[in-house]
Amino acid sequence: MSSSTAHKSSSAVEGGPSGRVARAAPSHEGAASDSFSRGGSLKISNVSFSVGGITILDDVSFEVKAGELFGIIGPNGAGKSSLFNCISGIYLPTEGQIHLSDKPIVGRRPTAVAKLGVARTFQNLALFNNLNVSDNLMLGRHRLMRTGYLTAALWFGRARREEVKHRLECAEIIELLGLSEVAKLPVGVLPYGAQKRVELGRALVSEPNLLLLDEPVAGMNDDETEQMSNLLRNVSQQLGITIVLVEHDVHMVQQLADRVCAINFGQVVVVGSPAEVVTHPTVIEAYLGADWS
């Protein structure tokens, strides 16, 4: 796509990606792939977070390499979603620092973190229910667009040009996610599985360096889980986006992730390859259960 090259340069100007190009696809490949080909690295250093005397995260440290697909597992209440909230600027860690491609992000507001190229999905869907699928995805591209009130009010010129261009980009992702049929429907009326895909699409169209996925297959059946896994694998391999994945489906994480981190009571239990993690005695005891195979 010729229009995509403009984005690549514009996101570089914004100072987003400085991580290495990981497993980037050749530029002539699939329609959406050349628009974002860099992943950022993520470094969590001694992050603690407590609310009202309760420690949610306790000295969490790990590193995610650029382009890696990194899984986080752990029982409910272990602090996985809180960690995501710390990364995306919704929570302010009590201690510690987080770096995205060597840029400190603790203390930045969510909007500023988003501008660095961090996109995320939420455990309990956070879609704009009154807006249709197209517009939800267009909001994902908000940070890549420039139209303000004045240009919007005039419409002809930049506002119209931008609308046309970015709707085209969104349409590709809509097509990729199999949402074309429902693109004009308000997302509030869509079934749960489709809403999950819309949220993923909204994160994808923002051309992220780092994608935080909070339980992307929760509540999905085996078929849907399989398809989502394939999609995530493609996103990771073709586009080279760094993905951090929180998920309870350990089998899926095992198949998908390059490395896995297990968290319990806000503390990192172990970081390693999927095989190492699921055989770790503390992980089995605290999370998987003795009869897990």
Added chain:
Amino acid sequence: MSSSSAPQAKGEQGGHDAHLDAQPSPQHAQLKPIALLPGLDTKFSTLAIALIIIFYPVLADNDFWTTVLVSTGVFAAAAIGLNLLTGYTGQVSLGHAAFLTVGSYVAAYFGATQGLWMIVWLPLAGVFGAAVGAIIGPFALRVKGDYLVVISLALLFFTAHVVRNWESVTGGNDGISTSGADLGLGPLNFADLRIFGHTFTREEGLFYLAWIMVGAFALIARNVVRSRPGRAMQAVRDRDTAAEVLGVSSAQYKIAAFVLSSAMASAAGAVLAVHQRFLTPTEPLLELFVSIQFVAIIVVGGVATVYGAIIGAFLLTVLPETIKTYTHWFDFNIPIWDKKLVSSSGIEPGLFNPGSFSNFLFGLLLVVFLLLSPQGIAGWIRAVKGGAIQSFWHNLRGHLRGRWFQRGEPAASRSRA
């Protein structure tokens, strides 16, 4: 995940995919930006209404209804602004009348007292309104919902106080005349309009001025809501945390919504001031009732639609006048506790007089809409477009044939929510 996604993803791996290369294909509606007037029916009805407005003063030589329709235009223009704030950004404000007041006194001071041209005082009213909106807007960052309503209410009382006491500008309790304000715009003078040999009265000129403003504001509002800032406003309304995570600054868009909405209200207030010819602090504009009326306009017309504000303004300005004018025709000779329901003359005993009866109907209308039709008249229009009428006949026909519902899905269930 539908079956189509997996093979496409594989296609990407293969390096070429005819299906994806074929993009964009014109049949995909989501590729196009949202149209200014989506659909042929919308285009035609807008054109029809525009023609009615253009030719109304020529064809109907009725000064009374022209006067009413000037207020309709002013209220519609201001309600478009409120709908941007309340309908699209979710910030409920009861201080909208205060912004109109600001504009009114800008018109009085700069237009009548200082004698500036209209091309100066009318935009100036918008600028002053925007400035006041920019002062009030940041409050919306600290408080939400009911609390914001109370703060916006305080603005109303504060404005009333300023108007009473800043005598050098507002004339204090004695009021100030606005009839001297210039109404010229290039070769046109709205106070004495002559087009193609037809001479219009001052009221008719103001009718055009007010409705040109409605058209301009509707165009601006529609363009804003169908592009980036409008989407951001709606995102802030629906889920501000999710909006922030996408890079949409909720603070920025809340304040901007206040600025835009109060600028529109203020410009509308300026035209209203000229229309009224005289401003006093006791005028009803600063009563709480008028601010509630603005909320009622967008609720009855349809929240988060541009045309809803115009429909609502039409209903809520024309309806009371209709009731007042035609009460004596119907006489409402329904005895309640040995009284008539409405006494038109005021001599015979009655539960209401025409004025209070129109207020009563107004309150009733608001409650009925809030309870039964929260999407307002825009909701009806959407239902009709979604096939509610077809499905009604469809079901009726089925009923007459002895079946309550046809086997097929009724069209209404396919309508957009």
